[in-house]
Amino acid sequence: MKALANDPLDIVITGVGGQGNVLASQVLGRALLQAGYTVTVGETYGLSQRGGAVMSQVRVTAGAALGPLIPENRATAIVSLEPLEALRVLGQYGHPGVVVLTNDRPLMPLNVLTGQDKYPAPGELKAALEGLCAKLYWLPATEAAFALGAPILANVIMLGALLGSGLVPLGPEELEAELGGLFPEKKMAANRQALARGMELAAQCLGTQ
Amino acid sequence: MADLTKLKAGELALLQGNEAIARGALEAGLSLAAAYPGNPSSEILESLADSAASAGIYVEWSANEKVALESAAAASFTGLRAMASMKQNGVNVAQDFICNLTISGTQGGIVLITADDPSGISSTNEEDARFIARLADLPLLEPSTPAECLAMVKFAFDLSEAIGNLVVLRSLSRLSHTRAGVVPGPLPTGRPQPFWDPKQIWNTVPVVPRHQAMKDKLAKAGQIMAQSGFNAYSGPESPDLLVIASGSSALYAAEAAGLLGVDRRVGLLKLGCTWPLDQALLRKHLADSERVLFAEEVDPFIETEVKALYAQQAAELGIKQFFGKASGHLPQIGELTPGRLAGAMAAILGLTWQPAEPQYLQAARETISRLVPFREFGFCPGCPHRASYWAIKQALSLDGRQGVVSGDIGCYTLGVHSTGFRRVNSVHCMGSGLGISSGLGKLKSLGFQQPVVGVVGDSTFFHAALPGLVNARWNQADYLLIVLDNSATAMTGFQPHPGTGQTASGQPGTAVDVEQVCRALGIDCQVVDPYDLAAAQQAVYQAVQGEPGLKVLIFRRLCALVQGRQGGHPYRMRVDQSLCRGDECGCHRFCSRAFRCPGLNFDQAAGRAVIDEVVCVGCGVCAQICPAGAIRAEAKEAAA
Numbered sequence: 049m050k051a052l053a054n055d056p057l058d059i060v061i062t063g064v065g066g067q068g069n070v071l072a073s074q075v076l077g078r079a080l081l082q083a084g085y086t087v088t089v090g091e092t093y094g095l096s097q098r099g100g101a102v103m104s105q106v107r108v109t110a111g112a113a114l115g116p117l118i119p120e121n122r123a124t125a126i127v128s129l130e131p132l133e134a135l136r137v138l139g140q141y142g143h144p145g146v147v148v149l150t151n152d153r154p155l156m157p158l159n160v161l162t163g164q165d166k167y168p169a170p171g172e173l174k175a176a177l178e179g180l181c182a183k184l185y186w187l188p189a190t191e192a193a194f195a196l197g198a199p200i201l202a203n204v205i206m207l208g209a210l211l212g213s214g215l216v217p218l219g220p221e222e223l224e225a226e227l228g229g230l231f232p233e234k235k236m237a238a239n240r241q242a243l244a245r246g247m248e249l250a251a252q253c254l255g256t257q
Numbered sequence: 258m259a260d261l262t263k264l265k266a267g268e269l270a271l272l273q274g275n276e277a278i279a280r281g282a283l284e285a286g287l288s289l290a291a292a293y294p295g296n297p298s299s300e301i302l303e304s305l306a307d308s309a310a311s312a313g314i315y316v317e318w319s320a321n322e323k324v325a326l327e328s329a330a331a332a333s334f335t336g337l338r339a340m341a342s343m344k345q346n347g348v349n350v351a352q353d354f355i356c357n358l359t360i361s362g363t364q365g366g367i368v369l370i371t372a373d374d375p376s377g378i379s380s381t382n383e384e385d386a387r388f389i390a391r392l393a394d395l396p397l398l399e400p401s402t403p404a405e406c407l408a409m410v411k412f413a414f415d416l417s418e419a420i421g422n423l424v425v426l427r428s429l430s431r432l433s434h435t436r437a438g439v440v441p442g443p444l445p446t447g448r449p450q451p452f453w454d455p456k457q458i459w460n461t462v463p464v465v466p467r468h469q470a471m472k473d474k475l476a477k478a479g480q481i482m483a484q485s486g487f488n489a490y491s492g493p494e495s496p497d498l499l500v501i502a503s504g505s506s507a508l509y510a511a512e513a514a515g516l517l518g519v520d521r522r523v524g525l526l527k528l529g530c531t532w533p534l535d536q537a538l539l540r541k542h543l544a545d546s547e548r549v550l551f552a553e554e555v556d557p558f559i560e561t562e563v564k565a566l567y568a569q570q571a572a573e574l575g576i577k578q579f580f581g582k583a584s585g586h587l588p589q590i591g592e593l594t595p596g597r598l599a600g601a602m603a604a605i606l607g608l609t610w611q612p613a614e615p616q617y618l619q620a621a622r623e624t625i626s627r628l629v630p631f632r633e634f635g636f637c638p639g640c641p642h643r644a645s646y647w648a649i650k651q652a653l654s655l656d657g658r659q660g661v662v663s664g665d666i667g668c669y670t671l672g673v674h675s676t677g678f679r680r681v682n683s684v685h686c687m688g689s690g691l692g693i694s695s696g697l698g699k700l701k702s703l704g705f706q707q708p709v710v711g712v713v714g715d716s717t718f719f720h721a722a723l724p725g726l727v728n729a730r731w732n733q734a735d736y737l738l739i740v741l742d743n744s745a746t747a748m749t750g751f752q753p754h755p756g757t758g759q760t761a762s763g764q765p766g767t768a769v770d771v772e773q774v775c776r777a778l779g780i781d782c783q784v785v786d787p788y789d790l791a792a793a794q795q796a797v798y799q800a801v802q803g804e805p806g807l808k809v810l811i812f813r814r815l816c817a818l819v820q821g822r823q824g825g826h827p828y829r830m831r832v833d834q835s836l837c838r839g840d841e842c843g844c845h846r847f848c849s850r851a852f853r854c855p856g857l858n859f860d861q862a863a864g865r866a867v868i869d870e871v872v873c874v875g876c877g878v879c880a881q882i883c884p885a886g887a888i889r890a891e892a893k894e895a896a897a
Binding site for chain 1: 437596625631
């Protein structure tokens with residue numbers, strides 16, 4: 049088994065129910081298992097399609113199997129399909145060295161839509177995230193997904209961005225192979241494009257700093 | 258889910274705990290599996306249903322958990338291997354049968370899976386169902402990983418046959434919904450011919466000698482379990498601290514010791530067989546350690562029993578210090594985490610534990626509390642329940658006599674929250690809403706004057722609501738029952754139920770019609786589409802205002818998520834920006850404030866309501882609520 053730069057490699061994938069968070073964690077977990085690592089994927093759902101926050105945890109090691117929960121404030125990276133949820137999980141899983149990759153498209157909580165609570169301004173949210181991590185990838189994943197034809201592709205774009213960040217020991221063909229096991233061939237072209245687009249977005253983000 | 262017979266023996270696969278349980282049962286030669294859906298257990302039966310044709314087994318979604326276990330017992334009486342799976346609440350439903358089955362005994366291997374939900378991630382409670390093993394003298398297994406799920410299920414079938422009784426295997430949300438590497442074993446070929454010898458009687462009398470036989474079976478199970486290898490110790494011979502752990506907590510404890518750098522001072526006794534406890538093993542490890550910490554979820558089940566065992570032998574074992582839930586080192590409520598275990602170990606060993614630098618934690622806490630609002634649960638965009646509660650709320654408000662609504666279990670339980678306009682006044686367990694409605698509906702003679710409405714989902718109606726309805730009819734209770742019929746067991750993943758007329762494996766069954774059931778009971782019954790807000794509101798109003806008596810309204814409209822899979826909703830919604838007058842309207846943003854659909858937003862900059870095109874599914878209901886008529890539903894084809 050290949051040694052990992054970070055062992056354990058602990059990735060939180062978070063977002064809102066219905067964004068395809070569990071699928072993203074399964075694809076990532078299967079690809080890492082195929083690559084020869086010991087993988088544990090913990091999924092939190094139940095009310096997941098009822099608008100609440102949903103979180104998966106992908107834990108990777110070259111050693112013995114780990115438990116389903118990342119220890120508090122020890123995540124290697126946080127991948128978020130929604131920016132507010134990225135900030136929310138930093139309290140429980142963040143630390144000064146954590147890397148955050150987030151989609152920049154807000155999904156308003158019901159209590160914000162109704163005017164009871166406020167959603168932070170994008171600039172304020174971005175600055176808060178930057179202040180609580182070592183590196184922030186602030187990515188227009190939903191916008192890019194719309195350009196590819198379907199907003200749901202944002203999850204695969206974020207997986208592509210994770211590849212582009214160099215944090216996981218995988219290439220796009222390994223994720224494509226796992227996506228191919230879940231989607232019919234006619235949907236694979238869009239998924240391949242989404243992975244590539246995510247990698248580009250991450251590279252651009254690296255280039256600007 | 259996928260057909261688990263397609264997994265290759267000996268080839269590593271990433272399996273969910275629930276899938277590993279199902280695969281283990283297939284490898285053990287399971288012939289019948291039955292369940293009622295309930296998270297976190299649902300995927301066990303779903304994956305068995307998807308494997309049923311290839312495996313040549315019978316798999317059913319039963320009307321409730323008690324029926325599921327009774328079906329499994331029937332197979333066992335004929336010599337077949339069978340399994341019933343459920344969430345912790347389901348064990349309560351099946352409990353009466355369990356406490357009698359354990360006396361009658363069983364023949365073919367039979368396993369009860371309970372998937373408990375610490376922290377109530379998808380439940381109305383966080384009950385610890387392990388007590389059923391203590392209560393009914395049944396062997397109890399607690400796996401920690403998906404690989405152990407598979408191995409323990411196979412062992413459980415053998416154990417059940419060896420002792421002639423039911424065996425309980427307890428999973429947890431964090432295990433059932435965890436994926437990890439599992440190496441499947443071979444699948445069996447051939448299975449026994451089911452036969453019930455007519456001379457064989459399975460019953461519970463004479464009770465006292467049968468009770469003794471039950472105790473003897475448990476003792477025999479204890480001997481077999483002691484040889485299973487599922488209890489394992491790792492650590493120094495005489496540790497500074499012995500941790501006795503089960504389930505996910507065993508993994509958390511091992512990781513916590515590593516985080517604190519005390520691996521060499523802490524011993525971990527991981528128990529996979531937790532009832533009956535291996536007394537000899539525990540005596541040995543208690544003798545070697547002066548300090549003991551218990552790590553388990555949720556209740557102090559092992560903790561209490563080990564202390565009782567110690568009390569009998571205290572003179573020989575000497576003074577010990579016990580830590581855990583009773584000592585306050587671990588919480589009595591909620592799930593455990595690696596950090597909670599690290600905190601407890603640090604406190605016992607005189608160390609300090611910080612998950613991250615205190616400045617970081619403080620900054621994160623401060624930023625989050627300043628910027629991050631709570632994300633409340635809500636009905637999905639297009640959900641018929643939102644429309645139903647809207648109608649109920651409006652009708653009861655017009656009625657003006659402070660009507661109360663008794664709720665039940667399903668997506669519509671969220672009626673207690675703002676998404677259902679807080680219009681549900683009580684929720685307990687499956688079917689209890691009808692019993693409570695029935696009781697309230699008889700209080701008129703004692704001076705209760707408020708109108709009574711009960712709401713129940715279509716799946717729950719068949720699960721446990723029927724006796725409450727029969728009771729109300731018999732005793733002439735005065736209330737309105739509204740069946741929220743979305744033709745799905747939506748909360749748990751759209752499993753079929755008696756009303757859908759489809760079986761677990763997707764075959765046609767006989768649809769049992771709610772309307773016909775009510776009419777057969779002699780109850781006045783009417784079907785209404787809740788998407789038609791005015792008609793639904795009118796129907797509720799007339800029912801509560803009308804002659805006293807038991808009435809049923811069926812609010813029938815397919816679950817929005819199922820509709821989404823079946824071609825979607827017909828409309829493209831848009832807010833006519835020239836008609837929406839925003840804050841000048843005087844409606845105080847009625848659409849986004851009052852109706853609370855996640856697809857309705859208010860553009861602060863433009864000062865107008867807008868539809869969120871990513872979220873809106875196009876059900877068209879909100880077009881009925883705008884006082885200015887600004888929300889427009891246009892047919893999708895026309896708009897495209």
